[in-house]
Amino acid sequence: MLPDCKPAGPPTAEQGPADGRPTIAVVGGKPKITQKAHELGLSVVYIQNPDEYDRAHWPYVDQALLVDYADTERVLPMVRSLHQSFPFQAVISLWELGLLPAAKIDNELGLGGNSLETVEMLLDKSRMRRHLNARGVSPVAAEVGRTEEDLRAFVAANGLPVVVKPIDEAGSIGVFAVRDESDVAPVVERFHALGKQLDAKDLAGDLDRFLMEEYLEGPELSVETLSFEGRHVLVATTDKVSTEAGFIETGHSQPxxxxxxxxxxxxxxVVEFLDVVGLRHGPAHTEVKLTCRGPAIIESHNRVGGDRISDLTEIAYGIDMDRYALAAPFGLLEPLRRSPAPVAGSAIRFLTPPPGRVTEVTGVEEVADDPALYDLVVSVRPGDEIPPLSWSDSRAGHVIAKGGTAEEAIAHCERLLAAVRIHVEPVT
Ligand SMILES: Nc1ncnc2c1ncn2[C@@H]1O[C@H](COP(=O)(O)OP(=O)(O)O)[C@@H](O)[C@H]1O
Ligand SMILES: [Mg+2]
Structure with a gap:
């Protein structure tokens, strides 16, 4: 009998580039993704914004299309003609803003990846909720609103507390808790003000409507999965810590x-969820709350987790999610048969200094040689202004540490984090 999961195999002469390598199109993301694709033996067609393409990409990219890829109406005809001269057999994005363009390209060229409907649903939290609620999977009261009256009506129907958040953003932009009747007006006002404060380039959509959800009480974790022709394998479980006020992630640890x-x-x-939304291929990062009624879905994306969760997974489970995502369409890596057992603990903690002007950063050399340190990133310098912590991008860097267990990694991470000090003075 023929196996039901057939790798794509080597490309035929008319499919591949002159040197016979199979070709992947990558939409957006960091240079390391193109590097990993290149190291897997793939030829890389790279679709990126002009200002995000530089020398770091050159050694790994065979053909670049530099364009605002979010503008899919314009991009699709360009990609169609690109595909004629540089045919690619799969298109992938591991970067939030590239997911929809990649799915549209896949759909347009019939490359056999995840369906556009699935990808669109994962990007639209309201649509996802309706879909889940209609099937009784992780039911959560949710509705779309625009005004204070809408929020009042939702609170009257569902009680307090509730969460107000954008329908299609990421990075905890504009996520607010309404714990009290008196929060209703200020939350709506702050939500609408955000659309004016933020750069449209950083936003996936307009902030004129919001999603109202019942508040899911309990600890939060996230789950990394890889799907192989509709078979889902749990790769990693991650505990999350966030600020109480703004739901901004301040740390993660594995397992x-x-x-x-x-x-x-x-x-x-999570497996039931991925089936119900129709995800069949590649990575997913799914956020879950452990409520007293059982686990409930917060949201999910068909990409690897942000916040360097992929690095945590590599340390704790020895699995490189990016490589699997890139290799799978070409059958270059054996599909995972079962969940990997953890081999270590890993943790990340973010630097969240108080708002002000940075005068000095100390402690960096002190931690540099620590054997538990995996990576330290300080993204501010003296003179920079630290804004109030309002979304993930206002964090000032992070420390990643490893240990024998998650507890050990967390302890190291917190020790190292405490040693790095970002000194600030008030901005006058
Ligand atoms: N219904 C909810 N109940 C409780 N907390 C929530 C709810 N929705 C979102 N959150 C909190 O807000 C965070 C950000 O929300 P999420 O929908 O994941 O937005 P983003 O796409 O910005 O990550 C979640 O990780 C969770 O901590
Ligand atoms: Mg989220």
Missing amino acids: SRHPEPLLREVEEL
Whole structure:
């Protein structure tokens, strides 16, 4: 009998480039993604914004299309003609703003990746909720609103607390808790003000409407999965810590420290969820709350987790999610048969100094040689202004540490984080 999962195999002469390498199109993302694709033996067609393409990409990119790829109406005809001269067999994005363009390109050229409908649903939190609620999977009261009256009506129908958030953004932009009746007006006002404060380039859509959801109380974790022709394999579980006020992630650690039976429940839910939304290929990053009613889905993306979660997964489970994502369409890596067992612990903690002007950064040399340190990034310099912590991009850097277990990694990470000091003075 023929196996039901057939790797794409080597390209035929008319499919591949002159040197016979199979070709992948990559939309957006960091240079390391093109590097990994190149190292897998793939020829790389890279679709990137002109201002995000530089020398770092050159050694790994065979053909670049530099264009504002979010403008898919313009991009699709260009990609169609690009595909005629540089045919590619798969298109992938591991970067939030590239997911929709990649899905549209895939759909247009019939490359056999995840359906456009699935990708659109994962990007639209309201559509995803309706889809799940209609099927009784992780039901959560949710509605779209525009005005204070809409929010009042939702609170009257569902009680307090509730969450107000954008329908299609990321990075915890504009996520607010309404805990009290008196929060209703200020939350709506602050939500609408955001659309004016932020650069449209950083936003996926307009901030004129918001999603209102019942507040899911409980600890939060996220789950990394890889799907192989509709078969989902849980790769990593990650405990998350966030600020209470703005839901901004301040840290992650792997493997999750929740008890095994609870993690099995989470796995069952996530697998059911991925089936219900129709995801069939590649990575997904799914966020889950452990409520007293059981695990509930917050949201999911068909990409690897942000916040360097992929690095945590590599340390804790020895799995490079990017490589699997890039290799899978070409059958270059054996599909995972089962979840990997953790081999270590990993943790990231973010630098969140108080608002002000940076006068000095100390402690960097002190931690540089620490054996537990995996990476330290300080993204501010003396003279920079630290804004109030309002979304992920207002964090000032991070420390990643490893240990024998998650507990050990967290302890190292917090020790190293405390040693790096960002000194600030008030801005006058
Ligand atoms: N219904 C909810 N109940 C409780 N917390 C929520 C809810 N929705 C979102 N959150 C919190 O806000 C964070 C950000 O929301 P999310 O939908 O994941 O937005 P983003 O796309 O910006 O990550 C979540 O990780 C979670 O901590
Ligand atoms: Mg999220």
